[in-house]
Amino acid sequence: MADADLLAGELRALAGKLKRRLREQADVGDLTPSQRSVLLRLEKDGPATASTLARMESMRPQSMGPIIAALESAGLVRGSPHPTDGRQTILSMTDACRTWLAEGRAARQDWLSRTITARLSPAEQQQLASAITLLRRLVDD
Structure with missing residues (x-):
């Protein structure tokens, strides 16, 4: 059985790294x-x-x-x-802001989708889908 404290620490660190990588994919300017x-x-x-x-x-x-x-x-x-x-x-x-936000989200989505396809086998992608279900249970009220 996995230690909940270790899992929590690894999950927190991984979530932070994923957030940074996603932020790198879209121009947030200054x-x-x-x-x-x-x-x-x-x-x-x-x-x-x-x-x-x-x-x-x-x-x-x-x-x-x-x-x-x-x-x-x-x-x-x-x-x-x-x-x-x-x-x-x-x-x-402004409309320019809405467009900028949408383009940034699209760039992050595209990067993540391409990365999942390139780095994970179909079986691993299914494991990721299962993990997302579990993660959603952690954060949904």
Whole structure:
């Protein structure tokens, strides 16, 4: 029987390495982890104010300002007036950002698919499918 602590450590390390390899496959430019996180938050939850984003990202509103400014200057985020509160701005992803995210995901998917096909036999690919089922049980609620 495998030791759960050893399995956990190996799985965590392997997941981190896979994440790094996938990140290498798509151009993330010079975005910081915080900037990437804000973009993914906007993609998942939709348009939001800077203060809402700061709260969702567990940071001070003052810290969100430079993140938003960098994303706006890169053409990834745009602001529009809040419909009921003229003091606030609603931030949303640009079409260019959506395209950039989709292209990045496609590049990562393509790399992983090609790597699985090139490095794993059909039997090993079936073992991987079984392992994915088990991994899904670990993370799904």
